[in-house]
Amino acid sequence: MKKVVLTGGSSGIGKEINLFLLEKGYEVLFTYCHSEDSAREIENNFSGAKAFQIDFTSEGQMEAFLSEIETFDPDILINNYYSGTFIGTYFHKTEAEKIFEDFRNNVMPALQVTQKCISTFRKKKLGRIINILSSSMVSPAIGTSVYNSNKAYLLQMSKSWALENVKFGITCNSVSPSFIPTDFHKDMDERMKEMIASGYPLKDKLEGGDVATIIELCINGGKHFNGNHLFVDASHY
Template structure:
């Protein structure tokens, strides 16, 4: 059975946009979310008839309810959890208020869990499904000030293990992909010298592109039923 219908969270900018366009060009039908990048989302919709944009603020219960219903109607085969709202670099952990940690968890992890639960219900009925989580190699070598971001990504990595073992007998695989540093708007608050230092230490001496990550996504989709529970690094063997 072909797996061709994708739900992609955060598909209008950064890595998400490049994954989105890659899949659309391959003929996948993609339901993708956006919040602030409306012009980019509309541009993708206008370019690809197989693209469907869904505007959502994941902190809104009402909008989340509508999106979960939209997923049900769309009947996907693949879920790509890419969305992340917040900053990559904040402050030192000991200076981070507990409310900030809780807020980021509620804004990023809880919606991802709800969306994944909804998708698993659909996949189990089909006896087929692919779950792919976009994480970060920053978990392995964290920069100062990234404790909140990395802890959220690490939470999803642990969930990946549970989702993989619980659902594989239903034809559902779950894998996570951790790219190395990719300069995007998400890292706009980083000092340019830090960006240059990261790239200079990279084995290829060249920045990673979103398209490189998209090829690994395709592997997770088409890798077969035994390709399950993996955590893949896209980093030229940096870590």
């Protein structure tokens, strides 16, 4: 199993996972939206890298990407992409349109891409699905209700994917990292970042590379390693 579809692979945790896999000889079809310079740099440095620019809110671009997946014929799917904000406002102040928009922009694309990959995996009778979630679901900060609910939705879906597909040689596992400061958190108040970091059990902060090593476990853990929700948080929660 050497061919990976990775959503959101040009920045943050996704980039770290991407580079980790490429350095180990995997072929990676990865998506990006705005980080074109980073995506092209990855392509230039690794022959196995293939970048695909996509706005997941575009029906036409999504159809093109699903066709690209079919042509690529992957063995592994890593759902990492998330667009929007980590911290918004209190739930009772959150507009219904915001809740719907974040679900449509983040959850629906993951479902569509996973459906396409499962169809491919079932033909091969082999496949790996890995979802990047968040330990924030366990200990949510104020204002993260929309973000956490979307991640929780994918966790529940993961359980169904694991059960429905294991007899076809397909496993599905989820990975929830602790807080990792990335561009995704650029609008977050610095005092909140410091507060979160100060409560972490280890002096060394969690890095994207720490998450990447768990990804390899999900890939090579075998057919019985299925339906797990793994926390990368030094037993913080």
